[in-house]
Amino acid sequence: MPDLKPLHLTPRTAPALRSVLDDPALLTQLINGLGSPLNIVLPDLLEANVEAFRESYRRHRLRGRIYFAHKANRSAALLRRLAATEAGADVASLAELQHALGAGFTPDRIMATGPKNREFLWLAARTGVIVNADSPGELTDLADLVAAHGLPRVRVMVRLSGFASQGVQVISRRSRFGVPSRALAEVLDLLEKHREELELVGVAYHLDTIGWPEKAVALEGCLAALEECQARGLPVRSVDIGGGFGVNYLADGAEWERYTSELAQAVLGKREPMTWNGHGYGLRNDAGTLRGVLGLYPAHRPVSGAGYLDQLLGADAPGLRRPLGSLLLDTMYDLDIEPGRALLDQCGLVLTRVLEVRGELVRLDCNARDVSLEEHGVLMDPVLISRESRSDDPAGVYLLGNLCLEADLITRRKVFLPRRPEPGDLLAFVNTAGYFMDFSATQALLQPIGRKVAVYRDGGVWRWCLDEQYWPVHPRAEES
Amino acid sequence: MRFDDMTEAIGNTPLVRIDPAVHGLRNIDLYAKMELLNPFGSLKDRAALAMLRPLLPGATERGDTVVELSSGNTAKALAMLAGMHGLPFKSVTNRMKVPEVKDLLLLLGAEIEELPGQAECLDPTDTEDPLTRMHQALAANGSGYVHTDQYFNENNVEAHLSGTGPEIVKDLDGRAPDYFIACVGTAGSSTGVARALRQHDPDVRVIGLVARKSDFIPGIRTIDEVHEVGLFDPGVYDTVETIGTDEAIDGMLTLIRRCGTPAGPTGGGAYQGAVRHLRELDASLTERRTAVFIVCDRMESYLSYLRERRPELFGRPARNNDHRALSDAEVRDAPTIGVEEARDWPGLVVDLRSPYAYQAKHIAGSINIVDEIFDELLHGGLPFSRTQQVLLVCPVGEKSARYAALLHRMGHPSVRSLAGGIIAWRDAGAELVRA
Ligand SMILES: Cc1ncc(COP(=O)(O)O)c(C=O)c1O
Ligand SMILES: Cc1ncc(COP(=O)(O)O)c(C=O)c1O
Numbered sequence: 001m002p003d004l005k006p007l008h009l010t011p012r013t014a015p016a017l018r019s020v021l022d023d024p025a026l027l028t029q030l031i032n033g034l035g036s037p038l039n040i041v042l043p044d045l046l047e048a049n050v051e052a053f054r055e056s057y058r059r060h061r062l063r064g065r066i067y068f069a070h071k072a073n074r075s076a077a078l079l080r081r082l083a084a085t086e087a088g089a090d091v092a093s094l095a096e097l098q099h100a101l102g103a104g105f106t107p108d109r110i111m112a113t114g115p116k117n118r119e120f121l122w123l124a125a126r127t128g129v130i131v132n133a134d135s136p137g138e139l140t141d142l143a144d145l146v147a148a149h150g151l152p153r154v155r156v157m158v159r160l161s162g163f164a165s166q167g168v169q170v171i172s173r174r175s176r177f178g179v180p181s182r183a184l185a186e187v188l189d190l191l192e193k194h195r196e197e198l199e200l201v202g203v204a205y206h207l208d209t210i211g212w213p214e215k216a217v218a219l220e221g222c223l224a225a226l227e228e229c230q231a232r233g234l235p236v237r238s239v240d241i242g243g244g245f246g247v248n249y250l251a252d253g254a255e256w257e258r259y260t261s262e263l264a265q266a267v268l269g270k271r272e273p274m275t276w277n278g279h280g281y282g283l284r285n286d287a288g289t290l291r292g293v294l295g296l297y298p299a300h301r302p303v304s305g306a307g308y309l310d311q312l313l314g315a316d317a318p319g320l321r322r323p324l325g326s327l328l329l330d331t332m333y334d335l336d337i338e339p340g341r342a343l344l345d346q347c348g349l350v351l352t353r354v355l356e357v358r359g360e361l362v363r364l365d366c367n368a369r370d371v372s373l374e375e376h377g378v379l380m381d382p383v384l385i386s387r388e389s390r391s392d393d394p395a396g397v398y399l400l401g402n403l404c405l406e407a408d409l410i411t412r413r414k415v416f417l418p419r420r421p422e423p424g425d426l427l428a429f430v431n432t433a434g435y436f437m438d439f440s441a442t443q444a445l446l447q448p449i450g451r452k453v454a455v456y457r458d459g460g461v462w463r464w465c466l467d468e469q470y471w472p473v474h475p476r477a478e479e480s
Numbered sequence: 481m482r483f484d485d486m487t488e489a490i491g492n493t494p495l496v497r498i499d500p501a502v503h504g505l506r507n508i509d510l511y512a513k514m515e516l517l518n519p520f521g522s523l524k525d526r527a528a529l530a531m532l533r534p535l536l537p538g539a540t541e542r543g544d545t546v547v548e549l550s551s552g553n554t555a556k557a558l559a560m561l562a563g564m565h566g567l568p569f570k571s572v573t574n575r576m577k578v579p580e581v582k583d584l585l586l587l588l589g590a591e592i593e594e595l596p597g598q599a600e601c602l603d604p605t606d607t608e609d610p611l612t613r614m615h616q617a618l619a620a621n622g623s624g625y626v627h628t629d630q631y632f633n634e635n636n637v638e639a640h641l642s643g644t645g646p647e648i649v650k651d652l653d654g655r656a657p658d659y660f661i662a663c664v665g666t667a668g669s670s671t672g673v674a675r676a677l678r679q680h681d682p683d684v685r686v687i688g689l690v691a692r693k694s695d696f697i698p699g700i701r702t703i704d705e706v707h708e709v710g711l712f713d714p715g716v717y718d719t720v721e722t723i724g725t726d727e728a729i730d731g732m733l734t735l736i737r738r739c740g741t742p743a744g745p746t747g748g749g750a751y752q753g754a755v756r757h758l759r760e761l762d763a764s765l766t767e768r769r770t771a772v773f774i775v776c777d778r779m780e781s782y783l784s785y786l787r788e789r790r791p792e793l794f795g796r797p798a799r800n801n802d803h804r805a806l807s808d809a810e811v812r813d814a815p816t817i818g819v820e821e822a823r824d825w826p827g828l829v830v831d832l833r834s835p836y837a838y839q840a841k842h843i844a845g846s847i848n849i850v851d852e853i854f855d856e857l858l859h860g861g862l863p864f865s866r867t868q869q870v871l872l873v874c875p876v877g878e879k880s881a882r883y884a885a886l887l888h889r890m891g892h893p894s895v896r897s898l899a900g901g902i903i904a905w906r907d908a909g910a911e912l913v914r915a
Contacts, residue, residue, distance in 0.1 A: 171595055
């Protein structure tokens, strides 16, 4: 039975984010002054997100650092605001390291991850941040740099991958990163050789997966690796479990279920198409049978962020059959984490202007790289902001970008808005601070990359400044 | 009954009438096809045998591994059949959510591979999902595998078309029932039985049951997932209805507690779905009708599934000396000592952490009794004499304080907890040794 009611995917919005949307005068002024698209970040929401993770640590009686994975957003304001909390920064490039140092993170609060070049290694060693090594070659390079330049001993971690499971074989996708865990002994030989230059403080993993069973295998593997380090007299003290805690994007699980059910029906040809050219998001119709796999982020994720960390820590280690959190506590290791997306939950939105409306086609003054929801497989409706309140029927529309490229679709699916938009209306893509705002933005066709502003509450109203003007000491209300 | 091997015991299961006093239908005789009595425990024994039999000569000659995507019953049956022919069996799955089934399969000698979860940083252009890749690997010639492919294999249907279905007709004295109700996993059993019954009477009404989208009922598909099944043909069913976990468990309890039938969740779901569907019709009927549903497998593999969803079924009486019965004040007043005093502790030191952690680092001279076991010991009474001085040690001094309070309540005069635990000990620079 085809379901013809509009298929909404209502975003989850925190009260603070809501209240920005409820201020159309501010939003209109901003976009008129600074252009479309406009990236808006809300630095003051970060504190609660850090605290949610810390609360999970407390529940499990664990210590350790929460490093923000900077790659999720380039904003200076967000980084500076985080520097004012207890969080650390996970930096994955030379420029990110410079940015973090400049934002106020002292080196003891910075972890350098990912594959690194010599310049990145030098600045990391010179300033004394922890280097989370991706390969044995990187450790050798680092040791050589330290020796050649007479630098102080550097604290390092080793990122491991390819963990073996016993009994049930838990398979993980092959990763480009890290040292295979079975090659640990050789890495430890290397570290013993470079004792003068490198001080091993722990081991790490980061798995690009939603599945916690894989992470349980990896975490138990790290505990075994730490034990091997201890046995060789290397005084390790922490395990870094990377990022990937996820975000719950949608307000209503029932909408998500209904949407995905209907999508399957549409792919099977049992209802009118819901997508541009019948795109199936990975599903296809194979002689009446649904084949393929839904290539979408599970946008409704009740267990995410700090809740996901809780779930992992509460899960039994597959081999030792005791909760991973208890094992960490028993063995007295610190737990370090590198959440990116999850720490930015609710911390920003992308604002765009409607340029043209032609039937069900709505062209926006931005492109698909400026709001990369589709690229990341996250389906979530934008919020329509009209100048005057018109009442009208819901309208299903496709949102197109401003590049002269057939593929420049901001949504490949039909999006249902509460009414048909008109040129000049604004659309806000909320909760986009983590990866969907500036991660992929390009200057193709010399279209501008969106400016970024920080908004913050002061004297009972929202105030704003350019992202690079923001410091966590707000200008007082009387100055403005 | 004398057989040459266990496969001969597959099939010919009884059709048992459900007591009307239990189901309450006045005009419909309701029968259960007792597939749980198959030797390996489920209706999948039939499909497994039918699918594997034609592959066996080649597989045994080459020494291939039998492989299947299965969440449980098919894997169990295939593992046993493969074992009878000296072949290894491997189950690849991302759906095996019931721990007992995993352990059972390992006991049967099966190898289990769990597919990875979705990527957190999604790349929607990556069409090579793990499942597709696995299919490609299996299809390659000389891969060393034979794949029974239950979701697409016609022999899965055939097993029921020539077995289960005709048996039902025979037991109803040559007549097909008016209604047939079955849960849908691979759709093999429902499709095969429906075809057989309709050969006798094209008017048989077939009701397929699937799980509600957000519910998990082990062995069957949800309303969405069913479309991914190659054997699934919506035309087979007069209606496809959904059942929830709660209904399945309610039905299971009725079958177990009232009908002498130790059914699993899908048997319960089929019963409950059948009664729900038939109750409406029953009122308006003027002549007698018959209905048949399938009890697919047995209850024993689902204990943890039930414990999670209906903990009250397993309610155990309160035990003696339970630390959860302590008041906050008792815990706050637990006798503790600091690290300095603990360094000169003259008595026994009990480390409550996991053996794994104890091996790596502990206070010299301490003994290790992990908290779970210590807890168990205390239910039985004091595990050391009242004259023995005891210092309890845990990671941060919380658990040890609880147990010190409990021992105190049990009448032990000289038990102490190390304040701040072994982490405080380490942070004070006190010595720790390896085992
Ligand atoms: C090493 C490492 N740490 C942390 C992260 C952050 O992941 P997320 O934003 O999913 O928490 C990433 C993401 O790619 C990563 O590669
Ligand atoms: C417990 C249980 N019930 C029902 C079914 C459904 O049977 P079929 O696969 O023939 O649809 C299965 C199949 O795996 C099962 O394991």
